Amino acid sequence: MPFLSRRQLTVLGTAAMLVATGCTSTGLTTTGTSAHPNGDHAAAMRQEPPVPTTAEDWKPVADVLGRSGTVMGGTVYRVPLPRKDLTVTTQGVTVKPGLALGGYAAFARYRDTTMLMGDLVVTETELPKVTDALQAAGIEQTALHKHLLQQSPAVWWTHIHAMSDPVGLARSLKTVLATTATLPSSPPPATQPAVDLDTRGIDKALDRKGTADNGIYKFTIARKDTINDGPYLLPPALGLTTGINFQPLGDKKAAVNGDFVMTAPEVQKVIQALRKGHIDIVELHNHGLTEQPRLFYLHFWATADGVTLAQALRPALDTTNPAP
Structure with a gap:
């Protein structure tokens, strides 16, 4: 299934909801609004929550990524992507991955699609390759920024967004991660330090x-x-x-x-x-x-x-x- 942009999904989702609520107007505009017969556009735009899931539902995603995640709030499957391979210093402090180097990928399943949102931690050298890989995979790059002031080596954080079937999203994300030196996930320590x-x-x-x-x-x-x-x-x-x-x-x-x-x-x-x-x-x-x-x-x-x-x-x- 090809990835759709958020604009396409918004228009398609709006049209489906208008039909479901009995709106037969064909006046859907490029801004995603149309006149409801009863003037109740809000009723036609009721928001759709993600469906409840379990860890087992996300096993195909974990298998593709080679990384496991955790179901949070009963709906979101969040896969940690910390940069444990990096030793980053800022203002004389050696930054632990859990302080500022913790990227992630979060998946939420809706009735008609699955959403991927995340934050990837990449070095300045990796950044062009990551950007090209995201574009080739059809994953939107929605933000690019830093979490730290002066830092060595130079590290960037890029936010991502895509919607499609979950396994397709996982495969595309895996191709992006392959352009970085992000290490495979490791189990949490038996006891917290x-x-x-x-x-x-x-x-x-x-x-x-x-x-x-x-x-x-x-x-x-x-x-x-x-x-x-x-x-x-x-x-x-x-x-x-x-x-x-x-x-x-x-x-x-x-x-x-x-x-x-x-x-x-x-x-x-x-x-x-x-x-x-x-x-x-x-x-x-x-x-x-x-x-x-x-x-x-x-x-x-x-x-x-x-x-x-x-x-x-x-x-x-x-x-x-x-x-x-």
């Missing part, structure tokens, strides 16, 4: 419970909003979350890195709150092209006492309509 941070103090400052993951203390925070792309509802696990990661540096100090997911009115508030807390702004960009409400992402960096960093991050987080 100790995190030399005041995690209770960090939890209290952020009013949330973090998770230890290979020596990194992490927070993943969804928004309260309902997000959609054309006729498709987008669950947070596709990558629509705020991520805050703490890497211990010794003596309860940490490097903090991640990104805030924001709507346009929130962007300046987040920037102001972060700078008030002496946290550096790294990048402001999009991940997708046509989601609603429109979302922007802001990457940040700082090193200091872990609890102090969490206290500085909290005002920025509170401006972004976060879920509890």
Whole structure:
């Protein structure tokens, strides 16, 4: 099955919903709108959630990729793609893969198609080959940016999007990954290494419970909003979350890195709150092209006492309509 662009899928999905809701008008325009007989276009555009799945449903995808993932939220199959082959330093800190080098591919199955969204970590040398491979595979490149300020070697992050049958998506993604030195996935450690941070103090400052993951203390925070792309509802696990990661540096100090997911009115508030807390702004960009409400992402960096960093991050987080 050939990959369709999000524009084509939006128009096709809209047309199907109009028929399903009894709209026989042929006035579908290039913007995906048409007059419903009862004036109730919203009824014709009810959003379609992804269907529930299990790990077994995604076994063909795992077999093609040679990598296993985890079903999140009962619908999204998320495959980690960390760059454990790289040794990246920034501002004197050797960055662990879990802090900033954790790419991923996320799959969600809908009634008529499967969506792939992801973030690939690539070196500057790999980037042209990855871009060409994505274009040849029919996978959209929706963003290109950095997560870190000064860094060695130079590393880029590129967001991807495609819709087709799941095995076809997996095959195409595999051809892209083959242009990089991304290592095969490895099982998680039997026991988590100790995190030399005041995690209770960090939890209290952020009013949330973090998770230890290979020596990194992490927070993943969804928004309260309902997000959609054309006729498709987008669950947070596709990558629509705020991520805050703490890497211990010794003596309860940490490097903090991640990104805030924001709507346009929130962007300046987040920037102001972060700078008030002496946290550096790294990048402001999009991940997708046509989601609603429109979302922007802001990457940040700082090193200091872990609890102090969490206290500085909290005002920025509170401006972004976060879920509890």
